[in-house]
Amino acid sequence: MAAFSESDTLKRVKPSPTLAVTAKARELARQGKKVISLGAGEPDFDTPENICDAAVKAIKRGETRYTDVDGIPELKAAICEKFKRENGLDYKTTQVHVAPGGKPVIYNAMMASLNPGDEVVIPAPYWVSYPDMVLLAGGTPVFAVGEMSTGFKLLPETLEAAITPKTKWLILNSPSNPSGAAYTGAELKALGEVLKRHPQVWILTDDMYEHLTFDNFEYTTIAQVVPELYDRTLTMNGVSKAYSMTGWRIGYAAGPEPLIKAMQKIESQSTSNPCSIAQWAAVEALNGPQDFIAERAAIFQKRRDLVVAMLNNAKGIHCPTPEGAFYVYPTIKDLIGKQAPSGKIINSDEDFAGELLQQEEVAVVHGAAFGLSPFFRISYATSEAVLTEACSRIQRFCASLK
Incomplete structure (x- = not known):
């Protein structure tokens, strides 16, 4: 049987780094690790009930x-x-x-x-x-x-x-x-x-x-x-x-x-x-009703403020305050060249994200995936309790770098 060979077009592209981070976090979780994944870009809220009801009604009407x-x-x-x-x-x-x-x-x-x-x-x-x-x-x-x-x-x-x-x-x-x-x-x-x-x-x-x-x-x-x-x-x-x-x-x-x-x-x-x-x-x-959108945006704003404050208290991190979405994109330029407890030197934001995952079991996406280094992305589309724990681990990790 002939070996499979990718097309030249496919060879020009790479898999999604954000999906790869999420998959890695899930794999570590299956191994029993207490991983906090801050890589996925999706709200943690449920779809509103009226929207779900409309879908059920569509099924029952035969809109299939x-x-x-x-x-x-x-x-x-x-x-x-x-x-x-x-x-x-x-x-x-x-x-x-x-x-x-x-x-x-x-x-x-x-x-x-x-x-x-x-x-x-x-x-x-x-x-x-x-x-x-x-x-x-x-x-x-x-x-x-x-x-x-x-x-x-x-x-x-x-x-x-x-x-x-x-x-x-x-x-x-x-x-x-x-x-x-x-x-x-x-x-x-x-x-x-x-x-x-x-x-x-x-x-x-x-x-x-x-x-x-x-x-x-x-x-x-x-x-x-x-x-x-x-x-x-x-x-x-x-x-x-x-x-x-x-x-x-x-x-x-x-x-x-x-x-x-x-x-x-x-x-x-x-x-x-x-x-x-x-x-x-x-x-x-x-x-349908739109009032819940502003209510959820207010929750995201509180989470943003929590994450920005805690990351700016982490040694060597500077986190700007974003105007929207549910991401922050802090810089780690002051951590480049530092040594992790594993002995690895942090030469890039990818090194930072990898060592953070291994040492503190927090999954983030490295900035090079988004075309600008040395940064990393956090999605704060999760609870304040989870974000507080994750940011505490990041603070501990940064403090451990020498």
């Missing part, structure tokens, strides 16, 4: 068959209403694309539009999957760094320097995974001024954490504050984070009809339609 490839009309209508109500954006249902999660939305957009040699500007630190989806689609990721000194945000001059005649897309994520940085309306307008000078550049704005902002932050999205970019912006969102529906796998986006039709063609030959039952649950999520 194939649907339109990229979403039922009822869900597309609910998405249009959401964009109008919350973002002041007008879309027709023919401008809406629904997929089995946010990741397939991005993948479909890249596959539908990129040719070899096309470049995609990705601000770093970035969500781990952006570059690899660009590579799978045959494009070339170009990284534009948002430094800690600028709040991990992309400056207009940095964006300008990254754009070339080959640039096809800018992927913008606010609030950000992994840093939690969120762009103000003024900051988006400044980036928009750059983009207006480069009409060949399309914008994919990943707004998945829109409803998880803190300290009375006023959320805006780029097509809202720079309407001149409306005709080349794909505004993406989903029900995973705000509605605690990660496993339901519903992401959506709205944009120009030619792009949406092209994305529909990709989906028709890959996943086909998103789960019919999950789509009806998403209709209820978008149309």
